[in-house]
Amino acid sequence: MQPGSGAATPQVDAACVEARGLALGLRRAWRLRLPSSALKPWRTAWRRSDLHLCASQARFQVAQGGRLRALADGAGEAGVHLVVLSPDREFGRACLAEELRNVTRGAATDRGQLYATLETHRRLGFAYGYPACCVDAFCDAHVETVLRRHVWRSALGHDTNTAVVSDDGHEPEDPVDWGDNGLAIARAAARTDHFDPRLAAIPGALGASAASTLRHLPCRFDCTASRDLAEALLADLALTDGRRHRRLRGGLARPVWVDTRGHAHIATSAHLSGDRWHVVLPRARHVDVACQPRPGRPQLPLLLPFHEA
Numbered sequence: 001m002q003p004g005s006g007a008a009t010p011q012v013d014a015a016c017v018e019a020r021g022l023a024l025g026l027r028r029a030w031r032l033r034l035p036s037s038a039l040k041p042w043r044t045a046w047r048r049s050d051l052h053l054c055a056s057q058a059r060f061q062v063a064q065g066g067r068l069r070a071l072a073d074g075a076g077e078a079g080v081h082l083v084v085l086s087p088d089r090e091f092g093r094a095c096l097a098e099e100l101r102n103v104t105r106g107a108a109t110d111r112g113q114l115y116a117t118l119e120t121h122r123r124l125g126f127a128y129g130y131p132a133c134c135v136d137a138f139c140d141a142h143v144e145t146v147l148r149r150h151v152w153r154s155a156l157g158h159d160t161n162t163a164v165v166s167d168d169g170h171e172p173e174d175p176v177d178w179g180d181n182g183l184a185i186a187r188a189a190a191r192t193d194h195f196d197p198r199l200a201a202i203p204g205a206l207g208a209s210a211a212s213t214l215r216h217l218p219c220r221f222d223c224t225a226s227r228d229l230a231e232a233l234l235a236d237l238a239l240t241d242g243r244r245h246r247r248l249r250g251g252l253a254r255p256v257w258v259d260t261r262g263h264a265h266i267a268t269s270a271h272l273s274g275d276r277w278h279v280v281l282p283r284a285r286h287v288d289v290a291c292q293p294r295p296g297r298p299q300l301p302l303l304l305p306f307h308e309a
């Protein structure tokens with residue numbers, strides 16, 4: 001999802017959409033994760049573009065669903081640092097501090113923690129240039145997921161004063177618990193009238209090499225504010241990097257299958273047959289997915305039918 005989640009040192013790419021977003025004032029900061037080996041070359045390279053790199057001392061392991069676990073000091077070179085790049089060093093530092101507070105806060109077990117998490121999402125979403133409508137939609141899905149897990153755990157007689165957004169797998173699963181990402185995607189799809197390929201930004205398909213200008217999940221896949229942001233970045237790319245512009249314009253038009261855990265898979269093709277999608281995935285896998293039975297009703301699994309405009 002992010003550059004640097006693997007072991008290889010990611011290349012500095014001065015023309016990437018995050019850097020262009022900062023240059024154009026569409027974002028005030030850029031968050032990513034980097035291995036230790038990348039910190040020095042990245043810090044040096046971005047200084048030439050007047051961007052300051054702030055990195056966490058601690059390293060983290062990226063767990064299921066993008067959650068971060070701090071690594072012990074003796075973990076060698078494993079893991080990644082949390083990194084924020086910004087033209088304003090103090091602002092970058094403040095964003096990183098907020099990110100670190102959020103990681104250590106973990107999942108909400110009371111109202112105060114939940115409110116603090118929502119405030120963090122809103123402050124950081126603004127810093128990273130995410131439209132407020134999309135940040136609010138994600139926060140709503142997060143709150144519903146937390147409440148749903150409290151209710152589910154209460155019904156099972158479990159202690160609800162423990163983390164409620166971790167998937168520990170030691171208790172019966174709520175069949176309609178899709179996680180906050182999954183619920184946010186399902187709701188965004190249910191709100192959508194027209195699947196705009198410029199907004200095909202979904203978890204699992206983000207990062208420096210992703211075929212999308214966006215780094216947030218839109219509130220709907222025809223969100224006007226997200227479309228304006230994507231268009232501003234695409235118009236800039238058309239002037240500065242024609243090849244990348246063509247790749248981003250064309251590469252987005254692929255259908256996406258989202259499974260019951262909210263994980264997104266880019267499909268090779270999808271064909272409508274009666275009231276079901278027949279979806280072909282890489283490595284000759286096939287799945288059949290029901291179409292939305294009723295507009296406005298979120299469901300998983302689902303197909304996001306992005307195609308050429």
Ligand SMILES: [Zn+2]
Pocket residue numbers: 131132133134135218219220223224225226
């Ligand atoms: Zn939106």
